[in-house]
Amino acid sequence: MNSNSSPARRCHFCSPASAFKLNFEYYVMFYLLAWTGLRAGELAALKWSDIDFKECTISVTKTYYNPSNSTKIYSLTS
Structure with missing residues (x-):
């Protein structure tokens, strides 16, 4: 905003x-x-450092990746 x-x-x-x-x-x-x-995995992987409030931008550089669909096992991928 x-x-x-x-x-x-x-x-x-x-x-x-x-x-x-x-x-x-x-x-x-x-x-x-x-x-x-944004995809749900991209949103889940966002960090505060990805958001530039001054420029009103969001940098999407990674996603939540879960090949087995297990909520206990996941990794962030670039």
């Missing part, structure tokens, strides 16, 4: 989260998936 957004715009951004009773963090994840084209 643009850091120059008005408080009204930020409120508009948050309203669906409260309307659907979503935790705000979950809402942000679903919002990113829907509006950026």
